[in-house]
Amino acid sequence: MALDKNSTSYTLTFSVVMVVVVGAALAFTALALKDRQDANAADKKMMDILSAIGVDATRDNAGELFGQYVKSRIALDIQGQAVAEENGTLDLRNAADPFNIDVMKDYRASIKTVAKEKSGDVAGLKQSLASEDLRFPLYICEKDGARIAVVPVVGSGLWGPIWGYVALASDFQTIYGTQFDHKSETPGLGAEIKESFFTDKFTVGKKINLSSPTLFEVVKGGAPTTEYSVDGITGGTITSKGVGEMMNRTLGIYATYFQSQLSTQASR
Amino acid sequence: MSTQTAEVVEKTREPLFSKKNRKLITDPLGDSNPITVQVLGICSALAITVQLQQAVIMSLSVLFVLMGGNVVVSLLRNMIPDRIRIIVQLVIVATLVIIVDQILKAFQPDISEKLSVFVGLIITNCILMGRIEAFALGNKPGPTVMDAIGNGLGYAWILLAVALVRELMGSGAISLPGMGQVKLLPTSWFISEGGVYENNNLMILPPMALVIVGMIIWIQRSRNKALIEEN
Numbered sequence: 285m286a287l288d289k290n291s292t293s294y295t296l297t298f299s300v301v302m303v304v305v306v307g308a309a310l311a312f313t314a315l316a317l318k319d320r321q322d323a324n325a326a327d328k329k330m331m332d333i334l335s336a337i338g339v340d341a342t343r344d345n346a347g348e349l350f351g352q353y354v355k356s357r358i359a360l361d362i363q364g365q366a367v368a369e370e371n372g373t374l375d376l377r378n379a380a381d382p383f384n385i386d387v388m389k390d391y392r393a394s395i396k397t398v399a400k401e402k403s404g405d406v407a408g409l410k411q412s413l414a415s416e417d418l419r420f421p422l423y424i425c426e427k428d429g430a431r432i433a434v435v436p437v438v439g440s441g442l443w444g445p446i447w448g449y450v451a452l453a454s455d456f457q458t459i460y461g462t463q464f465d466h467k468s469e470t471p472g473l474g475a476e477i478k479e480s481f482f483t484d485k486f487t488v489g490k491k492i493n494l495s496s497p498t499l500f501e502v503v504k505g506g507a508p509t510t511e512y513s514v515d516g517i518t519g520g521t522i523t524s525k526g527v528g529e530m531m532n533r534t535l536g537i538y539a540t541y542f543q544s545q546l547s548t549q550a551s552r
Numbered sequence: 553m554s555t556q557t558a559e560v561v562e563k564t565r566e567p568l569f570s571k572k573n574r575k576l577i578t579d580p581l582g583d584s585n586p587i588t589v590q591v592l593g594i595c596s597a598l599a600i601t602v603q604l605q606q607a608v609i610m611s612l613s614v615l616f617v618l619m620g621g622n623v624v625v626s627l628l629r630n631m632i633p634d635r636i637r638i639i640v641q642l643v644i645v646a647t648l649v650i651i652v653d654q655i656l657k658a659f660q661p662d663i664s665e666k667l668s669v670f671v672g673l674i675i676t677n678c679i680l681m682g683r684i685e686a687f688a689l690g691n692k693p694g695p696t697v698m699d700a701i702g703n704g705l706g707y708a709w710i711l712l713a714v715a716l717v718r719e720l721m722g723s724g725a726i727s728l729p730g731m732g733q734v735k736l737l738p739t740s741w742f743i744s745e746g747g748v749y750e751n752n753n754l755m756i757l758p759p760m761a762l763v764i765v766g767m768i769i770w771i772q773r774s775r776n777k778a779l780i781e782e783n
Contacts, residue, residue: 295633302640306647313651320658328661343661 326376329383336449336463337425337432350374354434355426357382359419364540367419382421388447390418391438420537425451432460435538439530442522444468446477450486450531456542457494462486464527474523485514492535494543499535502528576698580706582776587710588769589779592678597711598761600670605727607715609656609663610670615704617648617674619697622688626696629689641684642675649674663729679703714764722755 287294327343330350334341341349351373359368359382370381378384423434431454438447448464462483469475476482492499493512501513502524509515516524586592593614600606624644625632632640653671656664664671674680683703688696719725720736727733741747754760773779 289631289633290635295636298631298633298640299636302643306643309647310650313654317654317658321654321661324658324661 322376326374326383332463332465333423333425333434333436333449336434336451336461337427338451338461339427347374353425353427354423356424358422358424359385360422360538360541361420362418362537364537364544366541382419382423385419385421387421387436387438388445391445394418395440420534422538422541430454433542435535437530437534439526439533441466441469441477441526442474442520443470446523446526446530448477448527448530450535452492452542456546457491459486459490459492466523469523470520472519473517474520476517476520477523477527482517490514492531492539494539497536498532499539500528500531502531573695573698576695577702577705580699580702581709582706582772583779585706585710585772586679586682586703587707587765588772590679590682592682593707594765596670596673596677597707597714597765598758600667601711601715601718601761602722602756603666603727603733604712604715604719605729605731605733606663606666607711608729609660610667611704611708611711613649613652613656613671614674614677614679614707615701616652617645618680618683618704619700620648621645621680621684622696622700623693625684625688626691626693629691632689637689638681638685641681641689645680645684646675660729679707710765710768713768714761717764718755718760721752722760724749724751 324343327346330346331341331343334346334349334353337353339349339353355371357370358366361367368380368382370383374383375381376384421436425432425434433452433456435450435452436447437450438445440446444467446464446466446469448462450462451460452458453460464477464483466475466477469477489511490500490513491511496512499512502516503509503513504516504521504524507515516528580586583589587594587597596610596614600610621641621644625641628640649672652674653664656667656671683699687699691699716726719727723733723735724737725733725735737749739745741749743750
């Protein structure tokens with residue numbers, strides 16, 4: 285073949301063909317595996333929610349146990365008003381199902397908002413502050429005859445995102461259980477937030493304060509703790525602060541809803 | 553393409569399992585092992601050898617990418633423009649790595665989570681680019697596959713050996729994909745439960761992987777003095 289392999293046109297053609305082939309191969313793989321990956325992510329989410337109410341599930345029985353314990357899935361808007369509720373079986377394709385709300389995605393978008401605020405991008409800021417559209421999921425579970433509310437929380441640690449679930453007993457104040465996880469916190473320091481020695485501290489009679497702007501605090505090691513605060517992890521200060529911040533910010537949105545629920549209960 | 557087929561016919565065919573080709577598999581297992589002799593791919597060997605199941609999945613992933621990358625580059629060796637060959641190699645390897653990562657996420661989600669970034673980092677594993685640049689670019693697919701299998705297995709056995717020692721001594725357990733972790737000792741044997749045995753927690757920490765690899769290197773070089781460097 286009289287093809288000059290060193291010519292620019294050959295090199296360019298080769299690159300273009302290669303990129304098209306590679307792109308097609310990757311797109312095919314991603315599409316072919318998407319359903320399985322989504323199902324895996326959903327299973328993991330169910331396991332995490334169940335773990336917050338003290339139920340150990342495996343990937344195999346997560347769906348079954350989730351249906352058994354989680355009685356309803358509610359979506360709140362930013363004012364804490366319930367706007368949607370689902371009680372039936374889970375449908376991963378139904379975007380209106382509160383289970384399918386991607387709180388991490390919403391949180392990232394709001395971080396970008398803050399960045400825009402700092403850079404003075406007024407038009408972009410207005411657009412992303414249309415937070416009336418934001419939805420916050422709440423899971424009402426029933427275990428041993430008691431009602432437990434599970435709230436997903438997301439925030440930032442030192443190196444990357446942290447997230448978890450906070451379960452509240454039927455008075456919406458006493459913490460029933462917590463479950464935290466992280467993407468890339470330092471092993472042995474910030475990464476310890478997922479260990480039981482840290483999450484168990486939340487369950488020893490700790491409460492969130494619905495009537496205060498600071499609902500809950502993670503304080504620095506050694507500082508005295510109240511029923512509304514818990515000891516942080518030594519050497520994991522920023523991650524611990526992140527846990528406190530995400531609990532505060534997220535539970536603050538739910539506080540209105542909890543209080544309205546409590547007052548309807550009282551008036552009954 | 554026509555030149556390529558003509559070229560194959562012209563050359564005298566060498567049997568695939570000739571002595572020279574067999575050496576392509578056996579050499580990387582021992583005297584030219586990518587980890588212990590060439591000291592490539594150390595990073596992943598240290599990071600993911602806490603449990604055997606992670607090491608197994610990682611080895612299979614590297615083997616797959618190594619074979620796939622080598623074969624594709626070998627098939628395209630007469631077509632790849634010289635000036636952009638490194639980029640082409642990178643794109644091919646990166647594509648395969650992303651495919652492996654996606655497959656793991658779909659079929660082995662728990663192990664995929666533990667391996668986290670290290671699957672993605674296969675792209676930067678020097679064994680891959682090293683073999684592609686040094687071998688696949690100048691050889692036919694047949695020998696290239698042998699070379700890839702050899703180097704893949706050479707990488708794998710070190711990984712598995714290190715992981716076996718670390719998991720056995722650090723956690724008192726063995727784990728394989730699909731089976732989960734199996735504790736080998738009853739809990740009542742542990743000091744915390746009133747027994748006599750204690751896991752060596754040092755084994756779980758990354759530096760111990762380095763020490764174990766060092767021991768393998770030590771044993772290997774004391775058996776084959778030719779591997780010892782001059783200074």
